[in-house]
Amino acid sequence: ADAGLAARLAHAIDNKTKPRGSLGVLETLAHQIGLVQRTTAPAIEAPAILVFAGDHGVVAEGISAFPQDVTWQMVENFLAGGAAINVFAAQNGCTLQVVDAGVAHDFGPRDGLTDRKIAHGTRNFAVEPAMTPGQCTQARGAGAALVDALPGNVIGFGEMGIGNTTAAAALMHKLTGIPAAACVGAGTGLAPDGVLRKGRVIEAAAARHAGVTEPLDVLATFGGFEIAMMAGAMLRAAERRMVLLIDGFIVTSALLVAARLQPAILDYCVFAHCSNEHGHRQMLEALGGKPLLQLDLRLGEGTGSALALPLVHAAVNFLNRMATFASAQVSEKS
Amino acid sequence: ADAGLAARLAHAIDNKTKPRGSLGVLETLAHQIGLVQRTTAPAIEAPAILVFAGDHGVVAEGISAFPQDVTWQMVENFLAGGAAINVFAAQNGCTLQVVDAGVAHDFGPRDGLTDRKIAHGTRNFAVEPAMTPGQCTQARGAGAALVDALPGNVIGFGEMGIGNTTAAAALMHKLTGIPAAACVGAGTGLAPDGVLRKGRVIEAAAARHAGVTEPLDVLATFGGFEIAMMAGAMLRAAERRMVLLIDGFIVTSALLVAARLQPAILDYCVFAHCSNEHGHRQMLEALGGKPLLQLDLRLGEGTGSALALPLVHAAVNFLNRMATFASAQVSEKS
Known part of the structure; x- marks a missing residue:
C-alpha cells in the first residue's frame, strides 16, 4: 500500500507544470507529508x-x-x-x-x-x-x-x-x-x-x-x-x-x-x-x-x-493546486 | 543621518527580548529594511x-x-x-x-x-x-x-x-x-x-x-x-x-x-x-x-x-512587535 502511495505521489509531483525536480526540497516535503497523512491530497490543519x-x-x-x-x-x-x-x-x-x-x-x-x-x-x-x-x-x-x-x-x-x-x-x-x-x-x-x-x-x-x-x-x-x-x-x-x-x-x-x-x-x-x-x-x-x-x-x-x-x-499547496501538463495543455520536455 | 539611523536600528534590535544576535539573518534583514525605508518602524505594504x-x-x-x-x-x-x-x-x-x-x-x-x-x-x-x-x-x-x-x-x-x-x-x-x-x-x-x-x-x-x-x-x-x-x-x-x-x-x-x-x-x-x-x-x-x-x-x-x-x-514584525528587556522586565545577560 505504501509503495503504491509513494508511486502515486511521485507521479502527481512529476506531472505538475514545472521541470521535473525543479521545486527541490519542497517536492521531497510534499512526498513525505503525503506518506504521513496517507493521501495524495494532504492538508495542514490547525498547526x-x-x-x-x-x-x-x-x-x-x-x-x-x-x-x-x-x-x-x-x-x-x-x-x-x-x-x-x-x-x-x-x-x-x-x-x-x-x-x-x-x-x-x-x-x-x-x-x-x-x-x-x-x-x-x-x-x-x-x-x-x-x-x-x-x-x-x-x-x-x-x-x-x-x-x-x-x-x-x-x-x-x-x-x-x-x-x-x-x-x-x-x-x-x-x-x-x-x-x-x-x-x-x-x-x-x-x-x-x-x-x-x-x-x-x-x-x-x-x-x-x-x-x-x-x-x-x-x-x-x-x-x-x-x-x-x-x-x-x-x-x-x-x-x-x-x-x-x-x-x-x-x-x-x-x-x-x-x-x-x-x-x-x-x-x-x-x-x-x-x-x-x-x-x-x-x-x-x-x-x-x-x-x-x-x-x-x-x-x-x-x-x-x-x-x-x-x-x-507551500509543499502541500503546490501538490494540491498546481495544474498538470495535461490540464494546462503545456508541452512536455522534448 | 544614516549613521544615526543605523545606530538606532542596532539599538532597537539589540534590546529585544532575545540573546543579542540570536535572530541571525533576520536581524540583518530588519536593519537593511529599516535603512531602505529610513525608519526604525518599517512596514511591508502591498508586496x-x-x-x-x-x-x-x-x-x-x-x-x-x-x-x-x-x-x-x-x-x-x-x-x-x-x-x-x-x-x-x-x-x-x-x-x-x-x-x-x-x-x-x-x-x-x-x-x-x-x-x-x-x-x-x-x-x-x-x-x-x-x-x-x-x-x-x-x-x-x-x-x-x-x-x-x-x-x-x-x-x-x-x-x-x-x-x-x-x-x-x-x-x-x-x-x-x-x-x-x-x-x-x-x-x-x-x-x-x-x-x-x-x-x-x-x-x-x-x-x-x-x-x-x-x-x-x-x-x-x-x-x-x-x-x-x-x-x-x-x-x-x-x-x-x-x-x-x-x-x-x-x-x-x-x-x-x-x-x-x-x-x-x-x-x-x-x-x-x-x-x-x-x-x-x-x-x-x-x-x-x-x-x-x-x-x-x-x-x-x-x-x-x-x-x-x-x-x-518576520524581520519587520519582530522589530515592530517584540518586547524589549525593559518593557518585559526580563533580566539581561549577567
Whole structure:
C-alpha cells in the first residue's frame, strides 16, 4: 500500500507544470507529508506550537550567560505576547501553547499557561540525577496527553529554560558518543572560557553516571522536564500520524531520545532549521535530518519551526493546486 | 543621518527580548529594511511579484530542453492560476502581475495580461545582436513605468522564457569574466552534452561580439526583453526606495546589469534564494548577495521570492512587535 502511495505521489509531483525536480526540497516535503497523512491530497490543519519551559539544577555550575530567573520572566513574556515566538507564530497562523513543565517559580493560576509542573526545576546532574525515574515518566505522559488534546495535524516544539543547552549537550554526548567538547556551544551567549567549563561539567557528569546508557535512564539523569515532556509529546504525535516540526538544539535533543526509543518517528519529522548553536549540525547529522532553513538563529522557543511553517504550506499547496501538463495543455520536455 | 539611523536600528534590535544576535539573518534583514525605508518602524505594504515573459532567438541553437511554445503556454498557465508562482504568491499574500515583454505568440487582449511586448522574441545572438539599442531602451522604460504604477513598497521579480538561462549565462560571462563553462547549467533539464553545446554557443557569440563591453550594449546584444524590462524595473524600484526581492539565475542576471549601471542598487536588494542552476552561486558571489533560502529550486517564475516573503515579514514584525528587556522586565545577560 505504501509503495503504491509513494508511486502515486511521485507521479502527481512529476506531472505538475514545472521541470521535473525543479521545486527541490519542497517536492521531497510534499512526498513525505503525503506518506504521513496517507493521501495524495494532504492538508495542514490547525498547526500548533507548544513551548515547554523548565529550569535546570545544573545552572549551579555556572554554565549560562543569563540568570535562572530569565526562564520565568520569559514565560511571562510569552504570556504577554512579547517574545519572538509570539510574533512568528501569529504571523504564520499557528496557535501557541505555553507549558510550565518545571519552572523554578510559582506562577499561580494564569490564563494562557498550561500548568504541568513536575517540580521547581531539576536537580544538578553534576551531582545527582536530574530527575527521578518517576518524574521522567510523569513528564513524558504529560507531553503525550497534551498532544492528545490538540485538534490539528502539525505540531511544532519550542522550549525555554536557562541551562538547557547544557542538558541537551549532555544527552547528545551520552546518546551519540560525540565528545563533549563538540557538543557544547555558547547557548545564550557564553564566553569561550564558559563554553570550556560547560564541556568539563558534562565530561565529569558523564563519568559520574558512566553506567547510565539506556535512553530513558539517560533522559532522567541528564535531561530536563521540558525535554522529557517534549520527548513524550513527540512519540505520541508520531503515533497520531502528525507532522512534527523539529528545530533547535534542545528540541532536537528531545527527538534524539525519542528516536532511540522509536526510530520510525523520523518519518514524521520535518527539520525546520539548523541553529548556530555549536553541535546542532552534528546532532542533525546523527539523526539524518536535513533542515529547511539556515538563518543563523540560536534563540530556541520554536522560532525556526514557526518560520518554516510557510514552506510546509507551500509543499502541500503546490501538490494540491498546481495544474498538470495535461490540464494546462503545456508541452512536455522534448 | 544614516549613521544615526543605523545606530538606532542596532539599538532597537539589540534590546529585544532575545540573546543579542540570536535572530541571525533576520536581524540583518530588519536593519537593511529599516535603512531602505529610513525608519526604525518599517512596514511591508502591498508586496507584488511581476513575472516578465519573453522569447529568445538563441533557441535556434538547440540550447533548451523544452520547445519554445512552452513560453506562451506557461503564460496561459499563469493567467489561469495553475503555475507554482500563482500558488506561492497567493499563499503569501502577494499580488502577481504577468507581463508580456516579448513572447513569440499573439495572445490578443487578455484579462490579467499586461501587454508590453517589444517584439515576437529576440534575434539569435549567436548570429546578430538580440535586440536593437532602441528596443533595449524601450524595454527598460516599460519596466520602470510598471514600477511607477505599483502601490506597494516591496517588489519581487520573476520570469518565463524558454532559452533565457542561455541569455543570462551570456550576460554573466560578459559582465563578470567568469568562463562560459562555469556560467552555463541544465536550465529546465538539458542533458550534459546540451550544457556543453550551450557553453560553446556562448563562447562563440562572445567572440563574435568581442567589442561589446558597456553594460547596456551587453544587455542589448545578449539579453532578452524580459531581462531588459526587469533591469529597468529594478533601477526604478531602487530609486523609489522599495525593497527588491531577487531570486533565480535570470532575475539575478538582470540585477547584474542594473548593478553595473548603479552599484547602490544592491542596498535595496534582498536575495531570496540560491538556485540549483549551475552558475547562480558564483553570480550571487559576484554581487555579494547572501540568499535567505537554499531549497534546491530551479524553476524561476519568482518562486524563490514568493517563498522568502514570510521571512521579510518576520524581520519587520519582530522589530515592530517584540518586547524589549525593559518593557518585559526580563533580566539581561549577567
